[in-house]
Amino acid sequence: MTPKVDIEAMRRTNERFEPFCEMISVVPDEDHEFTFSAKDNLCAKGFQARAGSRILEGYRPPFDATPIWKMRAAGGLLLGKTNMDEFGFGTFSTNSGYGIPKNPFDPTRACGGSSGGAACAAALLPGHVALGVSTGGSISCPSSFCGVIGMTPTYGRVSRYGLIDYGNSLDKVGLISRSISDIERFLPVISGSDPKDPTSCCQPRLDLSKVRKGPMAVPKECLEGLTPDVARTFDDAVQTLKEGGTEVDVVSMPSLKYAMPAYYVLATTEASTNLARYCGMRFGVAEREYAQHFNDFFSKTRSESFGDEAKRRILLGTFCRMVGFRDKYYLKALSVRQGITKEYLDVFKDHSMVLSPTMPFIAPKFDEIASMRPLEMYSADFLTIPPNLTGLPHISLPCGYHSGMPIGMQAVAPHWEEGTLIDLGKRWGTTFAYKVPEACQ
Amino acid sequence: MRIGLEVHLQLPTRSKLFCSCPTNGDAPNTSVCPTCLGLPGSKPVLNRKALELGIMIAKFLDCRINDRIWFSRKTYFYPDLPKHFQITQYESPVGNDGHYEHEGKRIGIWRVHIEEDPGRIKRVGRSGEEVSLIDYNRSGIPLVEIVTAPDLESPEQARAFIDQLVTELRYLVGINVQDETSVRVDANLSIGEERVEVKNVQGLKNLERALRYEATRQTKVLDAGKRIVRETRRYDEERKITLPAREKEFEEDYGYIGEPDLGEYHIGQWARETVLKETPFARAERMSAELDIPRQTARQVVLTSGSLADLLEKLCKEVPSEKALQWLLGPISSNWGALEKVIDADGGACVIDIVKADASGSITDSEAKIRLQKCAGVKSEGTPACASNPDMISMVNSFLDAHPEVVKDLRNNAKAANSVIGHVMKETKGQYSSKDIVECVKKEISKRV
Amino acid sequence: MSSLEKETVVRVARVARLRLSEEELAKYGKDLEEILDSFEVLNSAPSSESYDFNPIPVMDVLREDEPFIDIDPEELMKAMDTYEGYVRGPKLS
Ligand SMILES: [Zn+2]
Numbered sequence: 001m002t003p004k005v006d007i008e009a010m011r012r013t014n015e016r017f018e019p020f021c022e023m024i025s026v027v028p029d030e031d032h033e034f035t036f037s038a039k040d041n042l043c044a045k046g047f048q049a050r051a052g053s054r055i056l057e058g059y060r061p062p063f064d065a066t067p068i069w070k071m072r073a074a075g076g077l078l079l080g081k082t083n084m085d086e087f088g089f090g091t092f093s094t095n096s097g098y099g100i101p102k103n104p105f106d107p108t109r110a111c112g113g114s115s116g117g118a119a120c121a122a123a124l125l126p127g128h129v130a131l132g133v134s135t136g137g138s139i140s141c142p143s144s145f146c147g148v149i150g151m152t153p154t155y156g157r158v159s160r161y162g163l164i165d166y167g168n169s170l171d172k173v174g175l176i177s178r179s180i181s182d183i184e185r186f187l188p189v190i191s192g193s194d195p196k197d198p199t200s201c202c203q204p205r206l207d208l209s210k211v212r213k214g215p216m217a218v219p220k221e222c223l224e225g226l227t228p229d230v231a232r233t234f235d236d237a238v239q240t241l242k243e244g245g246t247e248v249d250v251v252s253m254p255s256l257k258y259a260m261p262a263y264y265v266l267a268t269t270e271a272s273t274n275l276a277r278y279c280g281m282r283f284g285v286a287e288r289e290y291a292q293h294f295n296d297f298f299s300k301t302r303s304e305s306f307g308d309e310a311k312r313r314i315l316l317g318t319f320c321r322m323v324g325f326r327d328k329y330y331l332k333a334l335s336v337r338q339g340i341t342k343e344y345l346d347v348f349k350d351h352s353m354v355l356s357p358t359m360p361f362i363a364p365k366f367d368e369i370a371s372m373r374p375l376e377m378y379s380a381d382f383l384t385i386p387p388n389l390t391g392l393p394h395i396s397l398p399c400g401y402h403s404g405m406p407i408g409m410q411a412v413a414p415h416w417e418e419g420t421l422i423d424l425g426k427r428w429g430t431t432f433a434y435k436v437p438e439a440c441q
Numbered sequence: 442m443r444i445g446l447e448v449h450l451q452l453p454t455r456s457k458l459f460c461s462c463p464t465n466g467d468a469p470n471t472s473v474c475p476t477c478l479g480l481p482g483s484k485p486v487l488n489r490k491a492l493e494l495g496i497m498i499a500k501f502l503d504c505r506i507n508d509r510i511w512f513s514r515k516t517y518f519y520p521d522l523p524k525h526f527q528i529t530q531y532e533s534p535v536g537n538d539g540h541y542e543h544e545g546k547r548i549g550i551w552r553v554h555i556e557e558d559p560g561r562i563k564r565v566g567r568s569g570e571e572v573s574l575i576d577y578n579r580s581g582i583p584l585v586e587i588v589t590a591p592d593l594e595s596p597e598q599a600r601a602f603i604d605q606l607v608t609e610l611r612y613l614v615g616i617n618v619q620d621e622t623s624v625r626v627d628a629n630l631s632i633g634e635e636r637v638e639v640k641n642v643q644g645l646k647n648l649e650r651a652l653r654y655e656a657t658r659q660t661k662v663l664d665a666g667k668r669i670v671r672e673t674r675r676y677d678e679e680r681k682i683t684l685p686a687r688e689k690e691f692e693e694d695y696g697y698i699g700e701p702d703l704g705e706y707h708i709g710q711w712a713r714e715t716v717l718k719e720t721p722f723a724r725a726e727r728m729s730a731e732l733d734i735p736r737q738t739a740r741q742v743v744l745t746s747g748s749l750a751d752l753l754e755k756l757c758k759e760v761p762s763e764k765a766l767q768w769l770l771g772p773i774s775s776n777w778g779a780l781e782k783v784i785d786a787d788g789g790a791c792v793i794d795i796v797k798a799d800a801s802g803s804i805t806d807s808e809a810k811i812r813l814q815k816c817a818g819v820k821s822e823g824t825p826a827c828a829s830n831p832d833m834i835s836m837v838n839s840f841l842d843a844h845p846e847v848v849k850d851l852r853n854n855a856k857a858a859n860s861v862i863g864h865v866m867k868e869t870k871g872q873y874s875s876k877d878i879v880e881c882v883k884k885e886i887s888k889r890v
Numbered sequence: 891m892s893s894l895e896k897e898t899v900v901r902v903a904r905v906a907r908l909r910l911s912e913e914e915l916a917k918y919g920k921d922l923e924e925i926l927d928s929f930e931v932l933n934s935a936p937s938s939e940s941y942d943f944n945p946i947p948v949m950d951v952l953r954e955d956e957p958f959i960d961i962d963p964e965e966l967m968k969a970m971d972t973y974e975g976y977v978r979g980p981k982l983s
Contacts, residue, residue, distance in 0.1 A: 060969065062961050062965060062966060062969075063960075063961060154946065155944070155945050155946055156944070156946050156948065169943055169944050169945060170945075195953065198948060198951035199944060199946075199948045199951075201948070201951045202946065202947055202948050202949060202951065203946075255935065257931060258931060258932060258935040260928075261928060261929040261931060261932050262932065262935075264925070264929070265929065265932075272906065276906075276907075279907070281970075281971075281977065281978075281979055281980075282970050282977060283969065283970070286971060287980075288971065289980075290978055290979065290980050290981065291980075291981060292980050292981060293980065293981050293982075293983070294979070294980040294981060294982060295907065296980075297980035297981075298907045298980075299907045299908065299909045300909065302906075302907050302908055302909075303908055303909040303910070306908070311908055311910075311914075311918065312918055312921055312922075314906050314908060315899070315902050315903060315906060315908065315918055315922060316922055316925060316926075318902050318905055318906040319898070319902045319922065319926075322902065322905065328932075328933075329929065329932070331941060332932050332933075332935070332937065333932065334941035334942065334943070335937045335938045335939075335940075335941045336932060336935045336937075337941075337942075337945065338938055338940075338941065338942065339935060339936055339938065341945065373921075373924070374921050374924075374925065375921070375924050375925050375928055378925065378928075379928075389945070390945050391944070391945025391946050392945075415946055
C-alpha cells in the first residue's frame with residue numbers, strides 16, 4: 001500500500017505556511033507504506049541538516065539519525081526537513097534561519113517552537129507523522145499551538161544518534177501527529193537501545209500495554225499565570241475527565257518554581273559546549289580566510305553566522321560554567337534537577353499522571369512576539385519545562401479552542417511509562433472533537 | 442628543588458577511545474569518522490579496553506579507585522580539537538592518591554585519568570605566516586594522564602622516574618612507547634616559593650634538558666635577589682631553553698561540565714577483580730632472591746623481555762643457575778632476536794634441551810652452539826620442530842620407499858639406519874643435527890615396522 | 891548578583907569566541923542580567939551533595955575494542971577543505 005504523495009499540494013502548503021526548509025521534489029519509485037517528516041536537527045542522508053542555523057549551511061550528513069533510519073526501515077518515505085528555531089533555541093520557531101512556519105489555524109500567528117515546522121506539517125498534511133525533538137518543551141508547545149498531538153518519550157527512550165545536540169541531558173526525539181493511533185504505531189518503531197547512543201542503552205523494553213491506574217494530579221502551581229481562556233478551557237477539560245470517571249486532585253509541587261532557572265542553566269551550559277564546534281572549519285559555513293589567527297577566524301564565523309538567540313544562549317551558558325560561577329549555577333542546577341524529580345516521584349506514588357495546560361496562552365501573533373523580552377519568552381515555557389528537565393515522558397493533547405485557536409493540555413507520566421499517556425490519548429479521543437484547520441484539504 | 446609531573450601516555454588499544462576508528466591510521470585523515478571529526482549528530486561510546494587499562498594503571502600505582510566515575514568536557518578553541526572540547530576527567534578520575542617506589546623513594550601519585558588526544562597539526566608556510574594543516578587520525582586516541590606530587594628532586598630523577606614507570610607499564614599493560622619522544626609531559630618545578638610550569642615537553646631527553654635549564658634559570662633569578670614569577674613556560678627544542686608561553690589574549694576558561702552523552706561508570710568491583718601481573722622490578726627482586734643471582738643481572742634479564750625471564754626461570758629448574766646464566770647472557774641473548782618467537786611458540790623446550798645436554802656433557806660446546814643457531818634459524822621461519830619437519834620426513838620416506846631392504850635390515854640391525862642418516866645429511870648439507878635426523882628416521886621407520 | 895559587570899560580559903564573549911559590538915554588549919549584558927536575576931531563586935532551593943548528569947541512570951555503557959570503519963574517510967574528507975589529505979585550518983600565531 002503506497003499512499004499517494006501530492007508534491008504540488010505540498011509545495012502550495014509550504015508557500016503559505018512554510019513548515020519545510022527542504023522537501024523532496026519528486027516521489028521516488030520505491031514503494032513506501034507511510035510518509036513522514038523530520039525536524040531539521042535530525043541528520044538524514046540526502047538532505048542538509050542545518051538545525052535551523054545559518055552556520056550549518058551546506059552540511060550534508062553522511063549518515064541517517066537512528067530514528068530516521070528506523071522509520072525508513074519500517075517503510076517510511078521522508079518527505080522533508082521541517083523548520084525550527086536555530087538549534088532549538090526558541091518558543092515560537094521565529095528564530096529560524098530557513099523560514100518561519102505559520103500557524104495552520106491562523107497564518108498571522110506562530111506555530112510555537114522549537115519543532116514548529118513539525119507541528120505545522122502534522123496539522124496540514126494528510127496522514128502525516130512528524131519527528132520532532134524536545135529539549136524544554138519543543139514538542140508539547142507547537143503541538144498545543146497547532147492543535148495536534150505531541151508525544152515526548154522518556155529521555156533515553158529514542159536514540160539521539162544523529163540528532164544535532166542542543167542539551168545532551170535534555171534532548172528527546174518524539175512524535176507529532178493528528179492521530180493518537182499514529183503515535184501508538186510509530187513510538188515502538190523509533191524506540192529502543194542503540195549502541196551508538198549510550199544514553200539509550202539503559203531503558204526497559206517499551207510496553208504500551210502497561211497502563212497506570214489512579215487519580216490524576218494537577219499541581220496548583222501550574223494554574224497560576226494562565227490567560228483566562230486557557231484557564232477556563234483547561235477547567236472544562238478537567239471537568240470532562242471527571243465526568244468520564246477519572247479522579248483529578250489538585251496537589252502542590254513547590255519545587256516546580258526552580259525548574260525554569262535550573263533548565264535554562266543546564267540547557268545553555270550544555271549548548272555552549274555543543275556549539276563550540278561551529279567555527280568555519282570542517283562542516284557548515286566555510287570561512288576559508290586561513291591567513292587569520294585562529295581566534296579571529298573562529299570569532300568571525302561565529303559572530304557572522306549564529307543568530308541572536310544562539311549568541312544569547314551561548315553567552316549565558318558559557319557564563320554559568322565559568323570559574324567563579326560554576327558552583328552557583330551549573331552544579332546547583334544539577335542538584336535542583338534531582339530535587340524536582342523526587343517531587344514528581346512522590347506525586348506518582350498516589351497519582352497516575354500529572355496534568356496541566358501545555359502553554360499559558362494560545363498561539364501569539366507574530367507582532368506580539370516581536371515585542372517580547374527574552375526572559376518573557378523563557379518564562380512562557382514554565383509548564384513544559386518541568387517534565388523535560390526531569391526526563392519524564394509527556395503528551396500534549398488538544399483540549400479546547402478559543403477564538404478558533406487550539407489549546408492543549410499536557411499529561412506527564414513516570415519514566416518509561418509512555419503506555420499510560422497513549423491510553424489517555426485514546427480515551428480522550430473518544431470524547432473530544434478535534435478540529436482540522438480549514439487550510440487542510 | 443621540587444618537581445611534579447603530568448605524564449601523558451597512549452593506551453595500547455586497537456580502536457580509539459570513543460569511536461571504532463583504528464588507532465594505526467597512517468596517511469592523514471584515513472582513520473576518521475563522524476565522532477572523532479566532531480560532526481554534528483555524532484556521539485561518543487567508551488572503549489572498554491581503555492577503561493580497563495586505566496584501572497590497571499591506577500591500581501598499579503596504588504591509587505584509591507573511585508567507584509563512580511564520569512567524564513567531563515574541557516572546552517577550549519584550537520584547530521586540532523574537532524568539537525572544541527576535549528572529553529577528559531575532572532572531578533572523578535579513575536584513581537587518586539597513589540604512590541610509586543622509585544629507587545627507594547616514594548613518589549606521590551595525585552591522580553590517574555583517561556582522556557582523548559586531539560589531532561596533529563602540521564604548520565606550513567613562512568614563519569609568522571604559518572597556516573595549519575590538520576590530521577585527525579590522532580583525534581580520539583586514548584591517553585592516560587598520570588599526575589605526580591612534587592616529590593621529585595632533580596631533572597635526572599624526573600627522567601629516570603618516567604623511564605622506570607614507562608618500562609613497567611610497557612610490561613604491565615603493553616603500553617607501546619616506540620621511542621622516548623612519544624611521552625608527553627607537563628612539568629612543574631619550584632626552587633623557591635613559586636612554581637613554574639613547563640608545558641607540553643616531548644620526550645624524556647627534552648624533559649631533562651628543560652628542567653635543567655629551568656632550575657638554573659630560577660637559581661640565577663633568586664641569586665640576583667629577584668622573585669620567581671609564577672607562570673607557564675614552554676620548551677624551545679632548538680634553542681634548548683624555556684620561554685614564557687606565548688602571551689595569550691587571555692587565560693582560557695575551560696568551564697568543565699559533565700559529559701551527559703556517556704553517563705557514569707561504576708568500576709569499584711571491576712578494579713577489585715582485576716589481577717595485575719607481577720611488574721618487572723618486583724619480579725627482578727624475587728628472581729634475584731629465589732635463583733640466587735645478582736639483582737642487576739635479574740633486572741637486565743627481566744627488562745630485556747618477559748619471555749627471556751621466563752626462560753631463565755625454567756632453565757634454573759633444570760641446570761645450576763650459573764650454567765643457566767652463562768647460556769642466557771651468552772648465546773641465547775646474542776640470538777635473541779630470532780629465538781624469541783621460537784620460545785614463545787614452544788615454551789623454550791628446544792633451547793632447554795640443548796642447555797641440558799650441554800650441562801650433562803653429552804654434547805660438545807660447539808655442537809650445542811650450532812644446535813642453538815639451527816633452532817633459532819629453522820624455527821624463526823615458522824617451520825615446526827626439527828623432528829617433525831615435513832621436508833625431512835618426506836626425504837626419509839622417499840629413501841625408505843626406494844630402499845625397502847633397509848627397513849628389513851633395521852629390524853635386526855640398528856646400524857642399518859646409518860645409510861638413511863648419511864643420505865639425509867648429504868642432501869641437506871648438514872642443515873639438521875644428526876640427533877634430529879636419527880629421531881626422525883626412528884619415528885618414520887617405527888611407523889613401517 | 892544584581893548587576894553584571896561589563897568586563898564580565900566582554901570576557902564571556904571572548905571565551906565563547908563571539909565578537910560583539912558595543913551595542914550588542916549592552917543588549918546582551920542587559921538580557922543576561924535580567925535572566926540571571928530570575929535565576930536567584932535557585933539559591934533558596936534545597937541542595938543535595940550528589941549530582942547526576944542525566945535525568946535517568948545511564949551506567950556502564952561500553953563498547954568492545956574492535957576497530958572498524960563504517961563510513962569511508964575519503965567520503966568524509968570530500969566535504970572538507972583539504973590539502974594533500976590534511977584539513978586546512980587558520981594560523982596558529
Ligand atoms: Zn573515529
